Amino acid sequence: MERKKKSHKLLTVILCIIALIAIVFVAAVVKNLFGSDFDSLNETDRAILTEYNTLCASLAESDIWEGYNLSEKTILAMPGEFGGGYLINPENEVSGIFAKEITVPDDWAIKVYRLSAATPDLMQFRLGGDFNTVGKTYSVLGSDVYFIKYDQAASIDAKWSSEHFTTFLSHEAFHYYMQDNWPEGSHFSADSLTEDDIALLEEEYGILGNIQTQLLSDSPDKAALKKSAEEYVNVMDRRMAANEDYVQKEMNAETMEGTATYAGIQASRRVGYDFGVMYFSNRKDVPFSEIIPQYRAGNIDKSYLADRIPYETGGLLCLLMDELEVPGWQETLNGQTLDAPVSLYSILKDWVEG
16 A cells, blocks of 8 residues: 555656646747847847847858858857757748747848747757867758857957857857868877977067067058068978977968968957957957067966967968968868868968969
8 A cells, every 4th residue: 555655656746747847848938939029139149149140241242251151051049058049040941839030120131030948959959069069960940050159248248259259150160161171270289399499489479470560550561571471481491390290280270270260350350349369358469479488487388389379370370361462362271171281381381482
């Protein structure tokens, strides 16, 4: 008799849990069907969608990188781990109980659907990363998507941040959509750097600092930039001769991460967000010439020279080639393969010596 009572209580508990889950599920679905006007959304969501619309409207005029146009992709923007999300510019028709089209201004360049937190397709993004893994395909309600998670503090409020919504999305999606055939530019160790290598790095950073100063001026001197480009190629040749294995790994990372940084900078400019090369949370436009003195003073680790600085040097080289109008440099990078790799350095060297 006692065993029957326990079984009955267990069954009651299980049924209550199932009923509670069903209620929460239905409530999430029903809640999503109301308040679909853009003005009824919260401040963060309005800011995200407004900024992304500004980017997409600009892309109707020109790409931020040759052949890279996010307005042609479906984006899933998610406010955190457990909420719903916004399906932007879906490639296929969206229908069903989990999606509600948002009424956006008539002149907007994007189409937006709000997804219920109960949407089954969102389960694959719970407790995972913050954006797509390269080589993996994600599908939501019939459309392949690039997903990105956001929050007010990092994605909107922070200044000079690589994690700003448009900056971050454009950078990471560039890896996903544009770099399938590029050599791997993964993190590498700076342990092999000798004092002679550091001295050559300091010389390189001094040259890059001169380029940086010119590019920040109102009227960059192209003759001075060309001379600096020649000096850059010269010091890189000497670095290659001194430590080829390290410098090749650095160039791979510089090319992969620097071009993505450039994409983030260009997208940021389109939406009016202040982001550029050598931007940090407490200071922007930090001179390259300060890097090695800071290293020698013990304020940054040697690993920083490998883990962070290639993002900055690569971004600067991209901006330099824009200013020098190096012909077809983006198309050359787009056309590379694993068997015929290209680097920012190799393109600039060919141009200098051509």
